[in-house]
Amino acid sequence: MNPQEVLPICIAGEWRLGTGDRYGTRYPATGEVVAELNAASLADVEEAVQGAHHAFLTSGWAQRKPHERAAVLYRVAELIRAQAEPLAQRQRLDNGKPISETRALVASAAGTFQFFAAACETLEETITPQRGDCLTMSVYEPMGVVAAITPWNSPIASEAQKMAPALAAGNAVVVKPAEVTPLMALELARICEEAGVPRGLISVLPGKGSVIGDAITKHPLVRRVSFTGGTTTGKHIAHIAADKMMPVSLELGGKSPTMVFDDADLDHAVNGVLYGIFSSSGESCIAGSRLFVARSQYEAFIDRLAHGAAQLRVGDPADERTQMGPLITDRHRDSIESYVAAGVDEGGQLRTGGVRPDVAGLPNGYFYTPTIIEGLDNHARICQEEIFGPVLVAIPFDDEDDLIEQANDSVYALAAGIWTRDYKRAWRVARAVQAGNVWINTYKQFSIATPFGGWRDSGLGREKGRLGILQYMEQKSVYWGLNEQPLPWANH
Numbered sequence: 477m478n479p480q481e482v483l484p485i486c487i488a489g490e491w492r493l494g495t496g497d498r499y500g501t502r503y504p505a506t507g508e509v510v511a512e513l514n515a516a517s518l519a520d521v522e523e524a525v526q527g528a529h530h531a532f533l534t535s536g537w538a539q540r541k542p543h544e545r546a547a548v549l550y551r552v553a554e555l556i557r558a559q560a561e562p563l564a565q566r567q568r569l570d571n572g573k574p575i576s577e578t579r580a581l582v583a584s585a586a587g588t589f590q591f592f593a594a595a596c597e598t599l600e601e602t603i604t605p606q607r608g609d610c611l612t613m614s615v616y617e618p619m620g621v622v623a624a625i626t627p628w629n630s631p632i633a634s635e636a637q638k639m640a641p642a643l644a645a646g647n648a649v650v651v652k653p654a655e656v657t658p659l660m661a662l663e664l665a666r667i668c669e670e671a672g673v674p675r676g677l678i679s680v681l682p683g684k685g686s687v688i689g690d691a692i693t694k695h696p697l698v699r700r701v702s703f704t705g706g707t708t709t710g711k712h713i714a715h716i717a718a719d720k721m722m723p724v725s726l727e728l729g730g731k732s733p734t735m736v737f738d739d740a741d742l743d744h745a746v747n748g749v750l751y752g753i754f755s756s757s758g759e760s761c762i763a764g765s766r767l768f769v770a771r772s773q774y775e776a777f778i779d780r781l782a783h784g785a786a787q788l789r790v791g792d793p794a795d796e797r798t799q800m801g802p803l804i805t806d807r808h809r810d811s812i813e814s815y816v817a818a819g820v821d822e823g824g825q826l827r828t829g830g831v832r833p834d835v836a837g838l839p840n841g842y843f844y845t846p847t848i849i850e851g852l853d854n855h856a857r858i859c860q861e862e863i864f865g866p867v868l869v870a871i872p873f874d875d876e877d878d879l880i881e882q883a884n885d886s887v888y889a890l891a892a893g894i895w896t897r898d899y900k901r902a903w904r905v906a907r908a909v910q911a912g913n914v915w916i917n918t919y920k921q922f923s924i925a926t927p928f929g930g931w932r933d934s935g936l937g938r939e940k941g942r943l944g945i946l947q948y949m950e951q952k953s954v955y956w957g958l959n960e961q962p963l964p965w966a967n968h
């Protein structure tokens with residue numbers, strides 16, 4: 477990529493420079509500018525939403541038969557797969573994740589388009605039981621213009637998870653990627669156009685969320701927002717949605733408990749806990765960031781865990797062997813450091829990590845070591861607030877009731893992990909823990925066929941799953957009169 481070129485953005489099918497401020501996106505491993513672009517302006521938002529509305533009404537996309545829309549979306553999946561390696565490399569530059577992870581994200585984006593193409597062509601509308609002389613049906617209609625607002629931590633996968641079902645449902649989509657990671661949304665828009673999604677149906681508007689995201693959310697022609705990001709922003713969007721009587725889905729933050737019982741397979745548990753918190757440098761909504769270990773096993777387990785954490789390969793995202801790349805920005809690393817300092821101030825002890833490592837050849841990267849803190853109880857600030865980085869707090873527990881109480885004592889309820897060989901206990905705890913997603917003897921595994929979302933401050937609504945497409949459709953009931961005689965009431 478040539479950082480001298482200013483990248484065009486996509487405004488209702490027109491690829492041109494945004495009319496907002498110029499800025500550069502940076503490679504977190506070096507701090508160097510990867511791409512320059514002009515952010516969208518409020519005028520661009522207006523043009524994009526009006527253009528999307530026009531395309532929705534006139535392009536014929538919503539009227540195409542489901543299998544015809546599906547054929548285009550299968551093609552999107554094929555095109556993503558055909559360019560998988562360049563896309564993965566670009567995503568690495570966009571947000572600094574290790575190449576092994578960005579390859580997986582690209583593969584997941586292709587799988588998402590394929591899945592929602594299938595969901596589109598197999599979606600059934602139903603004839604409902606008759607209670608009179610009517611044929612009664614439940615059918616679904618597209619909503620019109622929908623918005624997708626995404627964070628910086630898993631760009632191409634997050635955008636695919638919203639764009640694929642929204643397009644499958646027949647809508648137009650306005651995407652607002654995170655300001656710091658706009659490149660993959662632009663790539664997806666280009667690929668969708670190449671696959672045959674009508675021009676104008678997709679816009680990608682990089683820029684500040686508080687300006688551009690806010691304007692998109694408030695726009696009267698935007699009939700739904702699918703948001704992934706922080707809980708504070710999610711609540712702000714929910715307020716706007718309430719005023720507009722607009723449905724939203726909110727995939728928000730987490731502070732997920734991982735629970736290791738005394739009968740767990742410790743080899744599996746050590747590996748699973750390390751993966752659960754430190755993969756993606758902990759910049760993951762479902763990171764297992766609160767660890768509860770049975771007191772009888774606590775010392776031995778934390779020893780092994782700390783040893784494992786210290787062995788993780790933190791470094792160059794371009795290296796196939798790297799397990800943890802840099803954090804997204806210097807500012808984000810500062811915030812993680814201030815959380816670690818707060819934990820120590822409250823009486824926590826660092827078991828490992830808590831420093832900026834020297835990474836050969838990358839002195840300006842935003843690296844941070846995998847960190848484990850212990851000696852705090854669940855009410856400490858760093859046990860309650862989402863850090864969104866490679867920081868694990870470890871707490872011993874005495875019995876199952878005490879554990880469940882602590883695990884559920886959080887405003888968040890996104891995910892939980894359980895490590896035990898006792899299948900009855902696994903079931904009991906899985907049902908008792910309050911979380912949208914529970915992993916038993918595994919962690920951070922996903923299937924596009926399985927719904928995903930959180931409870932309480934972790935969000936509203938579900939993405940993924942065969943019925944995920946319905947989030948982007950309005951349900952309509954149709955009563956089709958079959959009466960031989962006029963309706964009797966008017967008696968006329």
Ligand code: NDP
Binds near residue numbers: 656
């Ligand atoms: P933010 O909430 O700050 O940002 C998310 C997106 O919203 C960005 O595109 C942002 O733009 C935009 N935005 C910011 N303010 C507004 C506004 N007022 N109106 C509309 N849009 C706005 O989150 P982060 O970028 O910090 O992402 C990390 C958060 O995302 C974490 O809390 C994490 O847990 C959560 N997350 C949740 C997931 C889930 O599925 N539950 C998955 C991944 C992350 P800008 O770029 O300008 O900030």
